[in-house]
Each structure stands twice: as structure tokens, then as C-alpha cells.
């Protein structure tokens with residue numbers, strides 16, 4: 090039947106993904122083992138100059154491996170969304186430290202959060218993952234450094250604009266992540282949302298970040314829009330429907346979001 094076919098396709102994709110990740114992961118482990126071998130040898134020989142380099146190499150490989158497993162977890166988790174009435178500004182400011190750690194040293198962060206942000210009904214954990222992924226993408230696009238701007242807005246979409254975004258007209262909140270990095274060629278932009286499409290070296294990219302963001306946005310009643318030109322950097326904007334209401338726990342969930350402020 091059609092459903093079995095769909096399931097089979099999904100399993101095939103998952104198999105592909107696991108194979109790729111196993112391959113990248115074993116490359117990273119080989120690198121770490123290599124660095125440790127060098128360190129051990131140098132220690133035995135008493136040659137202690139410049140050991141830092143090998144420690145840094147091992148640590149970099151380990152953190153890339155961590156990112157890889159994180160993305161696999163994100164993909165396999167696949168549990169239903171747990172929406173809460175969410176204040177996105179609050180969510181962003183709560184992640185500042187995490188974002189600072191995830192991005193490159195030469196990247197300057199800027200927050201442009203609109204005052205009086207409307208709330209939206211969204212799974213805050215998924216949104217945190219999505220935001221972190223966008224920041225990592227932005228940082229990856231600025232190896233020489235640059236500016237990462239996280240901005241929020243309240244917007245009202247009237248028919249032509251809403252239709253262009255494949256959304257019903259109405260009130261939305263937006264979260265955008267902009268970088269001053271390499272930008273995307275039209276060809277990359279056209280494929281950016283495809284699962285497993287990546288231009289990054291093995292071990293760095295899985296090609297799932299944007300496709301998962303797109304799935305998450307559509308499931309939440311929203312949309313993702315990308316503006317990018319080679320040399321001009323990239324802006325990814327997430328639209329989510331405005332949803333008024335007190336931040337409160339929904340049935341079947343055990344925590345309120347955001348946590349009460351003191």
C-alpha cells in the first residue's frame with residue numbers, strides 16, 4: 090500500500106543518514122585517536138613543546154562528533170510537538186549563553202528584540218533546537234568572523250504577502266537570524282530545505298537543519314523564508330502565528346513555558 094511505501098522510503102532515508110553519520114563519526118574518532126597517539130609519544134619522549142595543537146585538534150573533533158549525534162537525536166526523536174504559549178523574546182534571551190558557546194570566536198552577536206512581543210503557540214524545545222541550528226549555520230558561513238543578528242517582530246500579513254509566503258493572512262510573530270557570511274548561490278538556495286543536502290565537509294554537516302526547521306514551521310502553522318545572495322550574507326526568517334494567552338501548561342505536558350519570572 091501507499092503507506093507501506095512511504096514507511097519504506099522513510100526507513101531508506103534513515104538508513105542513508107545512519108550510514109553517513111557512522112562514516113563521519115568514525116573519521117572523527119580516527120582523528121581523535123591520532124591526536125592522542127601523538128600526545129602519548131611526545132610525552133614518552135619528553136618533547137612537550139607545542140602539545141596544545143594536538144589537544145585542540147582532538148577537542149575540535151570531539152565537539153564536531155557531539156554536534157553530529159545531536160542532529161541524529163533531533164531527527165530520530167520525532168515525538169509529537171508539545172506546544173506552549175511562548176514568548177519568543179524570553180526564549181531567545183534564555184539561550185544567549187548557549188549561542189555564545191556555539192558560534193565562532195570572531196562572530197559578534199546582536200539582539201534586536203521588538204518590545205511588546207506577541208506570544209505564539211509553539212513547542213519551545215523544538216524552537217530552541219531550531220534557533221541554535223540557525224546560529225550554527227550562520228557562524229559556519231562566517232569563518233572569518235562577522236555579525237550574527239537575532240531579531241524578532243510582530244507582523245500583520247495581508248493577502249498578497251501572506252499568499253506569497255504560503256500562509257493565511259493574519260497576525261504573526263517572526264524570528265530571524267541574519268549573518269554577514271558567504272551567502273548562498275541560487276543553486277544552493279534552491280536545495281537548502283532538501284533533507285540531507287549539505288555543502289559542508291563530512292563530519293560537519295548532515296543537511297538536516299533547514300529541512301527540520303521547515304517541517305517544524307509548517308507543523309506549527311508557520312513558514313520559513315530565506316533571503317540570501319553570495320557575498321551579502323543570509324537572513325532566515327521564521328513566521329509563527331500569533332496566539333494570545335497566558336503562558337500556561339497544556340494537557341499532557343508537565344512544565345509551563347516560560348518558567349514563571351520572579
Ligand code: ADP
Nearest residue numbers: 226227230287288289294295296297298299323
Ligand atoms: P547543514 O548545516 O548540516 O549543512 P542545513 O540543512 O542546516 O544542513 O543547511 C543546508 C545547506 O544550506 C548548508 O550546507 C549550506 O550550504 C546552506 N546554508 C544554510 N545556512 C546557511 C547560511 N547561514 N549561510 C550560507 N549557507 C547556508
